[in-house]
Amino acid sequence: xxxxxxxxxxxxxxxxxxxxxxxxxxxLLLEAGPRHAKPREEWSTFEEDANNPLTGxxxxxxxxxxKPAWYREWPQNSFVWQLSGxxxxxxxxxxxxxxxxPGVFKGYEGADRNEYDVEHRFPFSYSEMVPYFExxxxxxxxxxxxxxxxxxxxFKGAETMGLPVQTTxxxxxxxxxxQENAILQPGGTAGKTTSSDLLVYPKATGCTFCGYCFQxxxxxxxxxxxxxxxxxxxxxxxxxxxxxEVWSRGGKPAELIADAYVTRVHTENRHGVLTASxxxxxxxxxxxxxxxxxxxxxxxxxxxxxxxxWFNSGLPNPNGWVGRGYTDHFFDWMIGSFDDYTGNPKxxxxxxxxxxxxxxxxxxxxxxxxxxxxxxxxxxxxxxxQYKNGRGKTGPWDGPAGRVMGPELKELVAGGxxxxxxxxxxTDDDVEAQNRVTPSALPADENGPIPKVTFNHRKRTKRTLRxxxxxxxxxxxxxxxxxxxxxxxxxxxxxxxxxxxxxRMGSSERNSVLDATGETRAVKRLFVxxxxxxxxxxxxxxxxLTSQALATRTAENIFQxxxxxDPWVRSEAPVISTDPxxxxxxxxxxx
Amino acid sequence: MAEPRNLSRRAFLARIGVLGAALGGxxxxxxxxxxxxxxxxxxxxPPAVDLVRPVLAALARDTLNxxxxxxxxxxxxxxxxxxxxxxxxxxxxxxxxxFMISALDNFVPFPDALAQPISxxxxxxxxxxxxxxxxxxxxxAELRSLDQAFTALLQSxxxxxxxxPIAGLLNLMATQVNPAAVNGLHLSPFARLTYAxxxxxxxxxxxxxxxxxxxxxxxxxxxxxxxxxGLLKFVGGALIEFATFGAYSEYGVLDRETKTLRKRxxxxxxxxxxxxxxxxxxxxxxxxxxxxxEVRD
Ligand SMILES: Cc1cc2nc3c(=O)[nH]c(=O)nc-3n(C[C@H](O)[C@H](O)[C@H](O)COP(=O)(O)OP(=O)(O)OC[C@H]3O[C@@H](n4cnc5c(N)ncnc54)[C@H](O)[C@@H]3O)c2cc1C
Ligand code: SF4
Numbered sequence: 001x002x003x004x005x006x007x008x009x010x011x012x013x014x015x016x017x018x019x020x021x022x023x024x025x026x027x028l029l030l031e032a033g034p035r036h037a038k039p040r041e042e043w044s045t046f047e048e049d050a051n052n053p054l055t056g057x058x059x060x061x062x063x064x065x066x067k068p069a070w071y072r073e074w075p076q077n078s079f080v081w082q083l084s085g086x087x088x089x090x091x092x093x094x095x096x097x098x099x100x101x102p103g104v105f106k107g108y109e110g111a112d113r114n115e116y117d118v119e120h121r122f123p124f125s126y127s128e129m130v131p132y133f134e135x136x137x138x139x140x141x142x143x144x145x146x147x148x149x150x151x152x153x154x155f156k157g158a159e160t161m162g163l164p165v166q167t168t169x170x171x172x173x174x175x176x177x178x179q180e181n182a183i184l185q186p187g188g189t190a191g192k193t194t195s196s197d198l199l200v201y202p203k204a205t206g207c208t209f210c211g212y213c214f215q216x217x218x219x220x221x222x223x224x225x226x227x228x229x230x231x232x233x234x235x236x237x238x239x240x241x242x243x244x245e246v247w248s249r250g251g252k253p254a255e256l257i258a259d260a261y262v263t264r265v266h267t268e269n270r271h272g273v274l275t276a277s278x279x280x281x282x283x284x285x286x287x288x289x290x291x292x293x294x295x296x297x298x299x300x301x302x303x304x305x306x307x308x309x310w311f312n313s314g315l316p317n318p319n320g321w322v323g324r325g326y327t328d329h330f331f332d333w334m335i336g337s338f339d340d341y342t343g344n345p346k347x348x349x350x351x352x353x354x355x356x357x358x359x360x361x362x363x364x365x366x367x368x369x370x371x372x373x374x375x376x377x378x379x380x381x382x383x384x385x386q387y388k389n390g391r392g393k394t395g396p397w398d399g400p401a402g403r404v405m406g407p408e409l410k411e412l413v414a415g416g417x418x419x420x421x422x423x424x425x426x427t428d429d430d431v432e433a434q435n436r437v438t439p440s441a442l443p444a445d446e447n448g449p450i451p452k453v454t455f456n457h458r459k460r461t462k463r464t465l466r467x468x469x470x471x472x473x474x475x476x477x478x479x480x481x482x483x484x485x486x487x488x489x490x491x492x493x494x495x496x497x498x499x500x501x502x503x504r505m506g507s508s509e510r511n512s513v514l515d516a517t518g519e520t521r522a523v524k525r526l527f528v529x530x531x532x533x534x535x536x537x538x539x540x541x542x543x544x545l546t547s548q549a550l551a552t553r554t555a556e557n558i559f560q561x562x563x564x565x566d567p568w569v570r571s572e573a574p575v576i577s578t579d580p581x582x583x584x585x586x587x588x589x590x591x
Numbered sequence: 592m593a594e595p596r597n598l599s600r601r602a603f604l605a606r607i608g609v610l611g612a613a614l615g616g617x618x619x620x621x622x623x624x625x626x627x628x629x630x631x632x633x634x635x636x637p638p639a640v641d642l643v644r645p646v647l648a649a650l651a652r653d654t655l656n657x658x659x660x661x662x663x664x665x666x667x668x669x670x671x672x673x674x675x676x677x678x679x680x681x682x683x684x685x686x687x688x689x690f691m692i693s694a695l696d697n698f699v700p701f702p703d704a705l706a707q708p709i710s711x712x713x714x715x716x717x718x719x720x721x722x723x724x725x726x727x728x729x730x731x732a733e734l735r736s737l738d739q740a741f742t743a744l745l746q747s748x749x750x751x752x753x754x755x756p757i758a759g760l761l762n763l764m765a766t767q768v769n770p771a772a773v774n775g776l777h778l779s780p781f782a783r784l785t786y787a788x789x790x791x792x793x794x795x796x797x798x799x800x801x802x803x804x805x806x807x808x809x810x811x812x813x814x815x816x817x818x819x820x821g822l823l824k825f826v827g828g829a830l831i832e833f834a835t836f837g838a839y840s841e842y843g844v845l846d847r848e849t850k851t852l853r854k855r856x857x858x859x860x861x862x863x864x865x866x867x868x869x870x871x872x873x874x875x876x877x878x879x880x881x882x883x884x885e886v887r888d
Binding site for chain 2 (some may be wrong): 044047048052055068073074075076078079143144146147149151152165166167169170180186192193194196199209210211220347369370371372373374376377379382383389390403405406407414416417441442493
């Protein structure tokens, strides 16, 4: 019998594992995908090796890459980009750590208070969240992003838009700024040389500007795992969870098992109350099933897999909201082509942003050739110059929206991929019951019936559609201001990278799965701690900081409610995840 | 008005490319090999099945050459046929067709339970869509034997490589767009299309109200039917995106074992990406915007 079993070692699960391991609880962390304990041996810098969604080391599938990836159904032209493996989808993320906009929390009184998704706010206030933001920001640590050429160009464009520069953590109004990101600032030779002899830890510390965030951060070369520049959870929270005894008095290291696919959450009826009692997982390698009991079970499998596990476990869904209310920031993609060097794709993929509450935001994203080509051809508006698929909007960009592909794409990149700047359009999108995860009618895989992710993207709420158009226009304005010769709008089909709120926390029993503590309404001792627990799409900010802050709060609630402990976030200061004690212990463990 | 079964069947096989690939001008099977007499006596046609298998593989490759050059044209014959060429290397030089075949046949975790009925639909489907095909009469008459071999193969429990139904789908659409594509240079109708016609074929696949499943005449029970119909729309987009990804990726020159490149990838040459190969870092750090290295509330 464990104290706590955490299902999934992605963005959220390791937070709960680390916080509760620090308090001395016996924590088992189960991860469906690979461990990736030796990145320098297992990874590379190649897109085909890393990012091929079928065979890459960053995919949704078991460790053995000769086996197929796990198949998921989406009944529209879309792509749900989730990763399995320790670190989950943070393995290939960009570490952008903005806070959620205050307007998405209960009690917000700003002048624009009615302009947000008012039906689906967080059930507590922004000020209650702030200590948790601060805790995660200090622990990661979250810092102001260093600037490369592509950021400089982004700011040049933003400077023409009549907006202020944001110099606070909290976003109060439309503004632009360098990202606050979970990337260690460059130190020593990092960012100053291309000579690989010089880019070795500790001569180089922090981000070396290699540009391979999407292929996994394992730099600077020679650094201990917890001092790699990018603070994906495999480099931050997981190392802390596994070494809790050395940095926390009374801490007990969590046990991590990879290639362990949880297929069932078990419950029992205790005095008429349905209560979680443990899990069954399947070993991807041997196919063996294991069962283990726990006092508390935490679901952290992400927005698509949590509902699946819920359905496959036969858990009750009285208000029908399990899997509903999925938000994805209804992204769009704009490409600017320039006469001069832009610095794309060097450095952290995305170090500059523009926030525009209550509409959404923009950020630059630098991509290498194949991902750039993929991003330019994922569209709901057909092929530019050929067909529009019923859309093909025109506006302050050049020509109709649509795929830039074939000869046009070839010509676009012929000037050099470093003469492009690409901007991600982020929409403040509404929670809608119709966007959801359901069990698929397609054949099950070895872990049971598979999830189906439905996005009715053409029929989203008026506010969502308006916000997307608004932000797309702002993106064009920014690119023109930066001096783009040509601006292309792709009109992305749903590319689902920012996932939120499919098991949402809410104040109303009618449209939420979790109560305000993070516990499920239908099953006691069962908690959800990852992006799916978020109440809404946060107004557009990248979700991981808010998700981890919420998971920290949920860990406190678990400790208080079921283990008789005291909360700590308001009374203690966090140990920083780069702490040398962690590095030393990782070395002893061969990690 | 339904055509007599034999004619409509013949039209269908021509449309998905099988008839032309096997028997048309430049077809892969010498007609004598499919002797109608032996077909009549042996319903399973084992030797002919062995002959049909490589035909289907060649047909799939040809169709996918048509797709990858659509994604990234180059100096090759397929690009010339589509009338969108380029002097610099394209998809074929990048190995993108192999990328697609390897992905479809080995890695797309598409359940057999679905691939099988879709492939079977391509066998039994009549697709009497009312499109009249010119030049059917120049295709040879050994339909029955070919059809039996084809049917035997697809109804056996041999796993069907996914590249085959994908090619069938593209070819079916190709002949919808341009019925004359049943004959001509290349093995497959899709590869015979112009660039604009290929785009038109994708338009049909992507169209939200098109019901490809109906066109294929597949009989899936609900709710599977809705799933398959949605899936085909996803497949339409994914084929373009994935072919483009493959064409610009290191696939053709990557040694997976040693994690090294045999040559500079086409995609890197075309885009000028990292001229000296992979790096540990770049000297691109300028400083902090407005000199601000830290913010607080
Ligand atoms: C390209 C890209 C860039 C991004 N950039 C940013 C960014 O800059 N900033 C930001 O804030 N966010 C970013 N995101 C989003 C970020 O990755 C997510 O917010 C974060 O990973 C979500 O954490 P999660 O725990 O909810 O899910 P995940 O990270 O997906 O983790 C879920 C984990 O659970 C495992 N799992 C699932 N089911 C089971 C099961 N049944 N049994 C065992 N294990 C299971 C999975 O294998 C996975 O490892 C980006 C995403 C993408 C795709
Ligand atoms: S650019 Fe920086 S953060 Fe990204 S992978 Fe390279 S060193 Fe890591």
